[in-house]
Amino acid sequence: MKAQLISDKKSVLGINGLGRIGKLTLWNQIARKHFKEIVVNIGRRAGTKLEDIAL
DSSP states (O other), X not given: OHHHHXXXXXXXXXXXXXXXXXXXXXXXXXXHTOOSEEEEEOSSOOXXXXXXXXX
16 A cells, blocks of 8 residues: 555656756656656756746
């Protein structure tokens, strides 16, 4: 029973960088809604607008 509770729990996705692969992964996983939380490590100062990750 406990194993079933763990498998039903949505996990966290970590993405290193927002290059071509990172952006593709980000938008694909957002659309699938599989992960409860997404963390992106871009290794530099983060932007504050949608355009900073959409372009």
